[in-house]
Amino acid sequence: MSMPEFFATPGYGETQLANMHYNQAVRIGDRIETSGQGGWDDDWNFPESLEDEIVQAFDNVERTLALAGATWRDVIHVNSYHIPDSPHFIGEVHNRVMVEQFRKRMGDRAPIWTETGVQALGAPKMRIEIRVTAIVGHHN
Known part of the structure; x- marks a missing residue:
């Protein structure tokens, strides 16, 4: 069994x-x-703009994956956490930008994805948080 190797971006x-x-x-x-x-x-x-914040979160995932030896094309599972626009709907901007970024960064391959609306995240100004699982080299 391989030993865990940790990375700080x-x-x-x-x-x-x-x-x-x-x-x-x-x-x-x-x-x-x-x-x-x-x-x-x-x-x-x-960022002030929600759209820019989502794109920056994707960029940060990309930076972190690269440090560990992977890319978005290696991602198989995404969990995203959102401060919703209303109590019953995460919101059009959240969904549209998430899907745009998936297509841009992963091409035709689609991961599994769980999108969850939450009441609060780890910093006062946060509206989005993304965590992923990747398997290096599994894509074509």
Whole structure:
């Protein structure tokens, strides 16, 4: 059995490791799991636009996967957590931008996906958090 190898994304990941005592990803063999990635920059700032925040969260997943040796094309499972637009619907922008980013980053291949509306996330300005599972080299 392969030993777990942990990764702290340069910038925000190193800050979170020092301040909150967690890593951004773990790799065991060809399997990579990420912590939830938000739409922050390295100084923990969030974009004003929800669309920009979602795209930044996808970029942060990409950075973290790359550090562990994977890409979005290796992703098989996505969990996304959203502050909903209303109590009964996550919202058009959330869904539209998530799907646009899946298609842009993964092409024709589609992962399994669980989208969950939540009341709060880990930082006051967060509206989106994405965590993924990847299997390195499984795609064509």
